[in-house]
Amino acid sequence: MFTDFKIIEGRPLTVQVKEYLKQWITKGKGRVDQKLPSTRELSTMLGISRNTLVTVYSELEEEGFIYTVHSKGSFVSKVGIASVPSWSMDWEKRLNTTAKQAVDYDLMKRDLRGEKGMINFASIAPDEKLFDLANVKRAFLDRMSLEGEILLNYGYAKGYKPLIQYLTGYMEAKGVDMEGKDILITNGFTEAYDIILSSLEVPQKHILCENPTHHTAIKISRLHGYEITGISMDQDGVRLDAFEQALKEQEFGLAYLTPSYHNPTGIVMSAEKRVEVLRLLAEHRIPLIEDGFNEELRYSGSHMAPLAAFGGEGNSIIYLGSFSKILFPGIRIGWIAADRELIDALVSVKRARNIHTSTLDQAVLYQYFHNGNFEKYLKRAKSEYKRKHELAHQYCSEYIPYKRLTGSGGLHLFIELDDVCNAREILADCYKQGVVYTAGDVFFTDGGGANTLRLGFSRVSDDELLQGIQIIGRAVKKRMEARQ
């Protein structure tokens, strides 16, 4: 007893001793009716005040783990675990197709992951050194003081009202007419996309999108049994001729586009193309899911309205927003802005999924916006990311012989290598030298993209940027020379 007891710093001793004794009893190490050491003995043994131990014993007695016999001492109670024939099953055989596919498509399990000390281009998460923690703390304390009780109790499935109001204005500032529309707060983009695909009945389970595209969207679409047709891209967005052709040849239930800062290519769709794409979708009456991914992180000067802003009074565009890549991914907040009746139904689906998104997170984020921190943070983050972006661009041009390099914003670049290059083979080579990136094939809807890769630069230092790109460049050249 207590030979394996280790005191954890910063945690009250009463709690630690009590938990230890509970486990000692429930795990059967202490026999029923076994006498416990007196609090005096235990006090000497552990060097803990006797008062602490008196509290522990009295609480354990109250909870039924021990009993006391006057002037005899404390004893282990029968905690009621009788022996029952235990049995095991092979859970792997009990997984359904969707669960198995979720495992198969899980990049975190399939792909090479960056280990500590490596130069990691695989991540496109924001650089945490830029986080303004002081303002997040301020926002938390401000909101807790105002309505802490409300934040910690149940909220609404649709979301935290002040945040919904803020986002409504935010969408309007992007030019979106919110009349007849509403907002549902979700746990990030992923949940938003999943909830929509879970809820819609479409004439044809076939999605039209860009090729390549966001691998999470590919994964979720497939998990919901959708076929995917991806349209290849020019420097100003999806190729219109191919887009039009696809619409003629195939019936689609939905379109999914990321016009403002496309993942993984970083391409921004031109204003002219936006109009044409919408005209074609309207002609074929295909509802559109617009992914507003990172549109706040474009570095060029001109304002570019989202497709949802062109939709006018129509209700056929569902806009998905997220602050994950710009602000704090640890706070899982995204939103769906769409037709009011559709949102009303999705609210019930959301409630059946997880009741609502954390009120605490929504409130902290809201207060952070309210305090005016977002604009300031965005300015600072943009200027740093822009600098890194230019540096990465420069190094890639110097050291990596590529066929095409895209990305006019955001936290990553996308590279198309010579056709003889297999980005996975080159990755294996780079990995040995301590460099990891994302092989681009995971973003392709048609099994293509073997010669592409995505370089996330947000969490890589300037030195690492140079060093890492040089290593990739050498590996690419080696490959090209070997093939000549």
Added chain:
Amino acid sequence: MFTDFKIIEGRPLTVQVKEYLKQWITKGKGRVDQKLPSTRELSTMLGISRNTLVTVYSELEEEGFIYTVHSKGSFVSKVGIASVPSWSMDWEKRLNTTAKQAVDYDLMKRDLRGEKGMINFASIAPDEKLFDLANVKRAFLDRMSLEGEILLNYGYAKGYKPLIQYLTGYMEAKGVDMEGKDILITNGFTEAYDIILSSLEVPQKHILCENPTHHTAIKISRLHGYEITGISMDQDGVRLDAFEQALKEQEFGLAYLTPSYHNPTGIVMSAEKRVEVLRLLAEHRIPLIEDGFNEELRYSGSHMAPLAAFGGEGNSIIYLGSFSKILFPGIRIGWIAADRELIDALVSVKRARNIHTSTLDQAVLYQYFHNGNFEKYLKRAKSEYKRKHELAHQYCSEYIPYKRLTGSGGLHLFIELDDVCNAREILADCYKQGVVYTAGDVFFTDGGGANTLRLGFSRVSDDELLQGIQIIGRAVKKRMEARQ
């Protein structure tokens, strides 16, 4: 311009003026090339410092909303919203069966809701006046200081490691052997149950459970196409003869039980029954989902191990835990404790759903536990809820002529009225008098329970408790007299 501008207190003026102007431009109120008032004019007009306005204009120019001509002033840019044929669709016709069912089963939409000023017995959320906000703030600040950057960036789908470790110990203290098992953190019980039902392939889509049972579990089971057989209950849990009979007559894919503090009846399953139930399930090899609902809020003295503790080395029991009803529902944290391989697959499903549960929430909760606040809070909350529970029990016995009253813990009582009483009709009557409760039929798996109701007392004051129960009692009596 600016006639409808309202200053919001506590929000930086630059941000407010900028947002106003952005919306003014994107909404087309400002024509392209229209001249804006000079910062001097606007300063006089709004009574805002000219410096603030200079900042606003320069930022708007940077973002492409306006342009400046030297010595002429600032003008509205073309923000690129061309006119596109907008079109609308009837989203209601595009909802699939699951979404429509989610709407139909949505109690928040279907049931009478308590309005402000009413005596509300419908809620079983904790009493927010008991929340120890100071310690939640402390936990937040402690954790932010230690690793704020980590909390705000991406985490792991499985959950925040320190919290998983804590919960592993917590389960062990309940007597559960965690060898070969693992934990997945979810957004509360609802997500845990939904993820499991989404992932399993069962020989027969039929669930065996208590009748009545948790309506969220009924809802989710039906959304996943499960049939439900509920077994009626005695004062010490499910009726064994009926349970055994059902297992003989019908093949079940899963069992779902809430043994430790059953919702809605508040019944605790006896130790003897636990053994028998598990023996029967083992005999028929039916995996069990155990809902650990509120087992921390029992008011009796003896420790009662969860079913998962009896499972020994077997892996056929999936335990679902949640702190929602005890601690803070606004922080959406629940967990699944189950076979390691099953958890590993569920991690991928979780990742495809919403990447992971808010790291911030998990970390705050972990730190709150670590600081030893949970035990103290629980003690305080239990003593208050116990007092309320006894009062509610007493008032019900005095004023409501019931057939059966159950609930030996938690935040509610469950009442079975005389067969001639329809709890919905009585509710309509009470509602007019400012009292609302939950009609019990929503908890029944077989369409029964018309004469039952659930009284949540956690958020009702002592005075309201008396007054509300008197009103219900009178309404019941009126009904009974009318039927005689």
